[in-house]
Amino acid sequence: MRMDDATPIRAGTAAWWLARTENADDRPRRRRMLSLDLIADTALTVLDTEGAEALTMRRLAQRLNCSQAALYRHVTSRDELVVLAMDRAMGLGLDLPPPGLGWRETSEWQAHSFRDFLLAHPGLVPFLRGTERLGPNSLSGMELWLGQFTAIGLSVREAYATASAFATFVIGSVQFTLGVDSTNPDEQRLRRRLYEGLDPRRHPILTAHAEELSQVGSPEEFAFGLAALLDAVAVRISG
Amino acid sequence: MRMDDATPIRAGTAAWWLARTENADDRPRRRRMLSLDLIADTALTVLDTEGAEALTMRRLAQRLNCSQAALYRHVTSRDELVVLAMDRAMGLGLDLPPPGLGWRETSEWQAHSFRDFLLAHPGLVPFLRGTERLGPNSLSGMELWLGQFTAIGLSVREAYATASAFATFVIGSVQFTLGVDSTNPDEQRLRRRLYEGLDPRRHPILTAHAEELSQVGSPEEFAFGLAALLDAVAVRISG
DNA sequence: ACCTGAACACCGTTCAAGT
DNA sequence: ACCTGAACACCGTTCAAGT
DSSP states (O other): OOOOSSSOOOTTSHHHHHHHHHTSTTOOOSOOSOOHHHHHHHHHHHHHHHOGGGOOHHHHHHHHTSOHHHHTTTOSSHHHHHHHHHHHHHHHHOOOOOTTOOHHHHHHHHHHHHHHHHHHOTTTGGGOSSTTTTSHHHHHHHHHHHHHHHHTTOOHHHHHHHHHHHHHHHHHHHHHHHHSOTTOHHHHHHHHHHHHTSOTTTOHHHHHTHHHHHHOOHHHHHHHHHHHHHHHHHHHHHO | OOOOSSSOOOTTSHHHHHHHHHTSTTOOOSOOSOOHHHHHHHHHHHHHHHOGGGOOHHHHHHHHTSOHHHHTTTOSSHHHHHHHHHHHHHHHHOOOOOTTOOHHHHHHHHHHHHHHHHHHOTTTGGGOSSTTTTSHHHHHHHHHHHHHHHHTTOOHHHHHHHHHHHHHHHHHHHHHHHHSOTTOHHHHHHHHHHHHTSOTTTOHHHHHTHHHHHHOOHHHHHHHHHHHHHHHHHHHHHO
């Protein structure tokens, strides 16, 4: 298979990340006003301060005091920019757990820390599509999880699948939560009314337990899934 | 809190779904060429045949042989259309498991069936944001899960949190998978090269086990997470 | 060698005007 | 009462032209 410059490589694939690291040295030929890092950081700032839908090339150029066209000297498309910014964010979201905890407490702490980070930066969440997975910061996070899970007896393959499941679940549950914020008390009340108004013959449980079910919130759902994953690890290291 | 017509309600919230069902009767005043159902179905067709980025109001109108403006008689925004189409898709993705299986096999079958459906319709996946959660078809799915999990001894609250965790995990893992398709053999080979090229001091495990880790694929990761959730249910019904 | 202005081909949404 | 054409204010991306 030939590597042809004409066929564009999809951002976030192994091929794309690889090409990026291999061409790293011949990058900075001259002093520039702009840098890729600065652009990615500014993108994150825009996401935090103005939300996901504000991340446009025009808005970014405005913040950087340059033309939109100038951005395309550092990045071949908006997609590419998003992938790079997301891996950058993964670096920011990666916090070291307090020492002295057992593996279960450590993993729990990390999952909660990551979730809290994402909830505090909701603008990032729509862009987390797995394409950041092979970026340098994401790989640092993976290395950390691999170290932890292999240290307690999982095989390398198991540790990788486990870490992926954790990441998937945390990101997925935050996306789910932000889709409709169930912490809003009024939303909760209306959800109850919605359940109550259903056809009791087709929805016997939802109608009968409308009040109770309307109270089940995102933290509860997250706690269940997280405990499940931790239990599964416990089973696999003892067996 | 007053319900003001001037303040738009975010699509997918309880308030929005509620208003929709309550105003259902005074909808069809006259015969129309277009219907909401037809529009939503056409949207799904576009997603399946042309992919996620092809779902524009112009493209939709073209398929329906009407003007873009006509769509806005049935839907107040593209967001709304997406939410409705996604709930519709949830109805299509809901398949009844073969009878006679135990709870674990049944749940496993359903999770795989849902995953297969999403993988077969990748155009849907970017739009699953949890906003479809309270739609009629999604609620039918929820009722099904609730029935299963309460039947084996979980409380209603536990059953709801469990079902949510399952849904979150399935959707999240498919999003993750489609972000970068790791079933591509060339991608796998390149991923190995990517791992091998990392700094061994900062990434000791990834570099040492590059080949093995590059082989871990999406089915394996999914199997781990699913087994974990099923184990967790088993623990909770026996304890 | 680097950056820009202006354009191109798209978006979602609105609204006066038609029938 | 219903639908439309045409416009508005945006997008991402390109490229000849500047310095």
